[in-house]
Amino acid sequence: MDFDKMGFRREKLAETPTPFEEAPRFSKAVGGPRIFLKRDDATGLALGGNKARKLELLTGEALELGVDTVITCGGPQSNHARMTAAAARKLGLQPILVLDGDDPGKREGNLLLDHLLGAEIIFSGSRSSGDLLDEVKDEVIARGGKPYVIPLGGSSPVGALAYIECVEEIVAQCRSLGVSPKTLYVASGSVGTLAGLIMGKIIFEAEFSIKGIAVSPGAEAKAERTVQLMEEAVSLLRSRVPCVDPGLQRLLDRSVEGLRELVSIDESQVGEGYAIPTEAALEAIRLLARSEGVLTDPVYTGKALAGLVKDARDGLYSEDDSVIFLHTGGVPSDFAFAEILSR
Ligand SMILES: Cc1ncc(COP(=O)(O)O)c(C=O)c1O
Numbered sequence: 183m184d185f186d187k188m189g190f191r192r193e194k195l196a197e198t199p200t201p202f203e204e205a206p207r208f209s210k211a212v213g214g215p216r217i218f219l220k221r222d223d224a225t226g227l228a229l230g231g232n233k234a235r236k237l238e239l240l241t242g243e244a245l246e247l248g249v250d251t252v253i254t255c256g257g258p259q260s261n262h263a264r265m266t267a268a269a270a271r272k273l274g275l276q277p278i279l280v281l282d283g284d285d286p287g288k289r290e291g292n293l294l295l296d297h298l299l300g301a302e303i304i305f306s307g308s309r310s311s312g313d314l315l316d317e318v319k320d321e322v323i324a325r326g327g328k329p330y331v332i333p334l335g336g337s338s339p340v341g342a343l344a345y346i347e348c349v350e351e352i353v354a355q356c357r358s359l360g361v362s363p364k365t366l367y368v369a370s371g372s373v374g375t376l377a378g379l380i381m382g383k384i385i386f387e388a389e390f391s392i393k394g395i396a397v398s399p400g401a402e403a404k405a406e407r408t409v410q411l412m413e414e415a416v417s418l419l420r421s422r423v424p425c426v427d428p429g430l431q432r433l434l435d436r437s438v439e440g441l442r443e444l445v446s447i448d449e450s451q452v453g454e455g456y457a458i459p460t461e462a463a464l465e466a467i468r469l470l471a472r473s474e475g476v477l478t479d480p481v482y483t484g485k486a487l488a489g490l491v492k493d494a495r496d497g498l499y500s501e502d503d504s505v506i507f508l509h510t511g512g513v514p515s516d517f518a519f520a521e522i523l524s525r
Pocket of ligand 1 (some may be wrong): 369
């Protein structure tokens with residue numbers, strides 16, 4: 183995708199295209215279809231993950247606005263917060279992270295990396311971290327700074343646009359391997375990744391369906407938010423794109439119902455809630471690690487992988503079918519779950 187041509191400034195932060203590789207031993211272990219891993223855990227930027235792509239456009243917008251500080255929010259083990267801090271440092275901006283809850287004291291996993299990156303960390307106590315963003319922004323302005331606020335998960339319309347390009351890569355990678363996967367599985371939280379992938383599917387006419395595996399409750403609200411993000415991103419494209427190519431035109435012409443019918447969110451792997459590991463996720467993490475040497479995490483990718491394993495075991499696919507697992511990163515949080523992962 184030529185984002186520059188489309189009027190969006192982009193800062194180079196991610197190593198792309200990311201690898202696309204088959205996981206035959208994992209397929210065998212789950213008795214399932216051929217499984218391909220799209221390695222967005224290998225984007226680079228302080229240990230990688232899906233946020234690197236989003237941050238390229240988000241920080242591009244920030245620099246365009248001439249800011250000096252980037253503020254974002256998330257859970258204490260937020261991968262997005264860690265990568266935002268790294269992106270800010272790389273671009274000479276001050277990172278401020280507003281994290282949920284009280285200071286746990288111990289710096290481990292992503293929180294340790296936030297500390298190493300020298301981010302200013304504010305704990306939100308009994309309030310939600312997202313609710314504090316405006317106050318923190320006002321404080322920065324009051325002390326003479328110029329802040330740019332990135333919403334939870336980097337899931338603004340601009341952030342979501344970045345995932346269009348991931349589909350462009352996958353379509354080319356599938357073509358060169360001669361495979362036509364049926365489904366792409368992706369962990370879904372703030373759903374910007376899912377929204378971008380669906381837009382990419384429309385633009386690049388990808389044949390696979392996209393299944394978001396929810397990592398927190400509220401599939402219906404997530405589906406609505408996905409549609410809303412796509413609608414907002416499409417309006418943004420309409421206002422910016424001077425010359426429209428046929429793929430983009432297909433997206434711009436799509437009705438809201440046409441966008442909604444492509445959204446699929448599976449809530450079966452949430453368990454007791456966000457960042458609470460499930461037995462199925464722990465099993466999936468061990469299976470992939472021990473069959474392919476690929477690491478995942480109990481908050482996001484382990485749950486998404488468990489969704490794929492469940493579908494394979496439920497007989498949704500034949501041996502000749504193929505599916506894609508979009509590995510969105512998250513491994514640094516494993517170090518904060520050492521007790522449960524080492525059982
Ligand atoms: C490792 C990982 N995977 C998946 C996601 C979900 O992406 P999104 O918030 O765009 O749904 C996140 C978001 O924080 C993440 O850190």
